[in-house]
Amino acid sequence: MRAFLTFISRGKVIMVKRLLVVVLISLLLLPFPATAAQPLWFDNAKIGVSGDVFRDEYGREIVLRGFNVSGEAKLAELRGLPFANMTDARASAAALRKMSGANAVRFLVTWAWIEPEPKRIDQAYLAAVTEQITAFTDQGIRVYLDFHQDLYSRYLFNRDSWYTGDGAPEWLVRAGGYPRESCGLCFHWGQNMKNNQAVTSAVYDFWHNRELQTTAGPIRIRDEFLFQAGETLRYLKQHLSPAAFNLLLGVDPLNEPYAGRYDAGQSGPTWERDLVWPFYQQFRQRMDESGWADKAAFVEPLVFWNQNVEFFAEPGGFTEVPRLGRRYVFNSHFYDGKAQSGVLKPGKANDGEYTADFSRIRDRATSLGSPAIVSEFGHPIAGFTSDKAPSVLKAMYQALDSRVNGTDWWTKARESGRALSGSQWHWDIYYNRHHELMNDNPNKVKTDGDAMNDEHFSAVRLDNATPVLNVDSRLIDRVFPRAVAGDTLAFTYEDRAVVAWNKIPDTMPAVRALVGTGQYAVLAWRSNGSKAPTEVHLPASFRPESTTVVSDLGPVSGLPAYTGKEPVAVAPEPGEPGVNRVILSSSDTGAVHFALLSNGPRPPSTDAALAELTAWAARFQ
Incomplete structure (x- = not known):
């Protein structure tokens, strides 16, 4: 302390101030641990039943x-x-x-x-x-x-x-x-x-x-x-x-x-x-x-x-x-008992299997x-029918997304x-690590799988204390409409897992070129004028900077951060950092909107794809 006072007394006050500023800036630049994303004003909205849909307090249709x-x-x-x-x-x-x-x-x-x-x-x-x-x-x-x-x-x-x-x-x-x-x-x-x-x-x-x-x-x-x-x-x-x-x-x-x-x-x-x-x-x-x-x-x-x-x-x-x-x-629940039997359905699930x-x-x-x-819903990920799991899960999520199979979706989107x-059944980080005394019998200690009646359904397990997936991430980390500001008219997602079922028709060459071999989703909805936006979950395979959205609200290649002003933008979802959603904002009532999301090659222009999608969406008017 005496040395510090001597330093001050020698007219070095300015130098100390500069030193403190440098230290403060250095601290601010240190890599602090990531924190959970702060919810946006509509994230904590009450959700209830409205007719045959879930809706939040802003009138948005909710998908869980x-x-x-x-x-x-x-x-x-x-x-x-x-x-x-x-x-x-x-x-x-x-x-x-x-x-x-x-x-x-x-x-x-x-x-x-x-x-x-x-x-x-x-x-x-x-x-x-x-x-x-x-x-x-x-x-x-x-x-x-x-x-x-x-x-x-x-x-x-x-x-x-x-x-x-x-x-x-x-x-x-x-x-x-x-x-x-x-x-x-x-x-x-x-x-x-x-x-x-x-x-x-x-x-x-x-x-x-x-x-x-x-x-x-x-x-x-x-x-x-x-x-x-x-x-x-x-x-x-x-x-x-x-x-x-x-x-x-x-x-x-x-x-x-x-x-x-x-x-x-x-x-x-x-x-x-x-x-x-x-x-x-x-x-x-x-x-x-x-x-x-x-x-x-x-x-x-x-x-x-x-x-x-x-x-x-x-x-x-x-x-x-x-x-x-x-x-x-x-x-309701749904499992494909025929597929699980291994006898009643010998092959894998096909396009439209569960629609x-x-x-x-x-x-x-x-x-x-x-x-x-x-x-x-789900299918065993281990055992003698586990080879069917990827196709069964893909087909079940396809049926959750739409009433129409992939082959016919573009022509029958109105349906x-x-x-x-x-x-999905289920999420068990202890998969293959249990220590269950079956029916309290110390001579029947169950450690494998789900440790319950020889089932193997968990999508996750621990690998050296780190959660890892038992299934292809493309099957479960999917584009889906979290909240729709109005009424969904049509939705589909091609995850590219197993095989591509949803093929873009030859009559839409610009859309096909834009998507390429990438994953893509299409949402069409009728707006109800909600002040809260439409939200679409963006999987980890869709990086915001390389995601293309072609929408009547505005085509965008590389998503800007949401500030409340952009018609098409990206925002973090609540909770764990790095989980994102596309925000689609409109304030009209009764208008039909559409958006195609793709992680395919970034196009030099989206004009031709927008024209094709606009013509396609006219069927919902």
């Missing part, structure tokens, strides 16, 4: 795409929590955003861990669930909760069984006194739903609200499920921050409902009407009482209603149920007056319709 956050949730290893700790939860959420561009997840919880003893709610479990949900909402990812079950409960199964389940707590199963389980010669775990008497009896008792004698006195099964669900929802409402709770979309009351067995004269549609629909109405009441009145119930029909394997297929799909209306979402299946889901939702979501929301 992402994964099931299951991981450990179906296992006992971490007592039903998806993650061992918040470090893993945050790493998983960040990887999900970075590697897939997901804007929504289905987050699993399990009755067995919520209520481990009759009438006792495990507050520690709910606290951990609450905290792990925030790992995703902190990324700007929307969440819908799923009360999950498979084969009713793991506690129905013997220690040496070939299969296991998840769902109901041990005390409930023991009070039920169910017969010893056996599926016989079942080649897939799902056959237990029809062949295993212990499973079918327990499920039947659930729907008929059987009264059981427990240490807490007589308890009716279905009533008790509603009790624990209400307590869970109330806890989350009270303990999530308002900002995090705002990003919760709603609840899936029960995963994959089925009857167990029907009463005399009963069928799938009448079972849905007489037992499932009243249950959903009761669940809806619990949501309202718990502070979730403005959130949707994502209700599932009979799980077999759209199975493509004759053995499993049963009529259903809420054909005997009244219109669901604005407080419900028609929530009819997914159009059926769309049509049921429209007839019920609610939006649709495919909350589970394309809206993009469909969906959550």
Whole structure:
């Protein structure tokens, strides 16, 4: 200090000031760690049901795409929590955003861990669930909760069984006194739903609200499920921050409902009407009482209603149920059972393979007056049918994007319709790293795959603590319309994975030349004058500086940063840095707009391509 004062006293004050300025500038230029992107003013908009679409408070049509956050949730290893700790939860959420561009997840919880003893709610479990949900909402990812079950409960199964389940707590199963389980010669775990008497009896008792004698006195099964669900929802409402709770979309009351067995004269549609629909109405009441009145119930029909394997297929799909209306979402699953069998469909999926299946889901939702979501879909990424996975996933996402196959899309774009929301099964960073004692048997430790009934579905795994993909990134990090300021008229995306199905017609040579061998997407929409813009997710394979957008709003090669003034621009998405979206702004009402996005070679001019697209888009006027 004395030396410093001497330095000052010698008239060196100016030199000190200059030194301080240099130090300050140097500090400012240091490479600070990247921080999450700050949300734009429309990113936290409330999302709800409007007719047969999701819309936000600005009237924009919303498409939800992402994964099931299951991981450990179906296992006992971490007592039903998806993650061992918040470090893993945050790493998983960040990887999900970075590697897939997901804007929504289905987050699993399990009755067995919520209520481990009759009438006792495990507050520690709910606290951990609450905290792990925030790992995703902190990324700007929307969440819908799923009360999950498979084969009713793991506690129905013997220690040496070939299969296991998840769902109901041990005390409930023991009070039920169910017969010893056996599926016989079942080649897939799902056959237990029809062949295993212990499973079918327990499920039947659930729907008929059987009264059981427990240490807490007589308890009716279905009533008790509603009790624990209400307590869970109330806890989350009270303990999530308002900002995090705002990003919760709603609840899936029960995963994959089925009857167990029907009463005399009963069928799938009448079972849905007489037992499932009243249950959903009761669940809806619990949501309202718990502070979730403005959130949707994502209700599932009979799980077999759209199975493509004759053995499993049963009529259903809420054909005997009244219109669901604005407080419900028609929530269906779809798996290609024929492809998974390896026998019923020996080849790979083709162009348009699932457009009819997914159009059926769309049509049921429209007839019920609610939006649709495919909350589970996918295919094994390992095993004897895994060679089909790339083509199956490509075809399933194609069917989510459009009603029309790739070959016919340009000529039949008027039939394309809206993009469909969906959550792929699934996202498990612990894939191939589990340590699950199957049915509590220390001699059956499951470590491979998903550690659940020999399944291999996870799109992600850890490689030396770093998340890496098990699938081609082009299949899951896709262009999709996150928000449309009006109504989608047509959408398609050619990801160039496996094979190119969507071929630009010879009548559009300039568009074909512009795209080249690159990936491309086309969106057409009718504007509703929303003050918030249309947003399209930009995959990592589309670098903003080399992306071309040809739109009636203005053709651009190399996207400028969004400041609120540009009709076509790029902006970061909420959460993990490096995830981008194209912003398409217009303030008119009723006008038809279009945009083609391409990461093909940067063209010297877009004039000819714009003229071709303008002529093509005239069909929507």
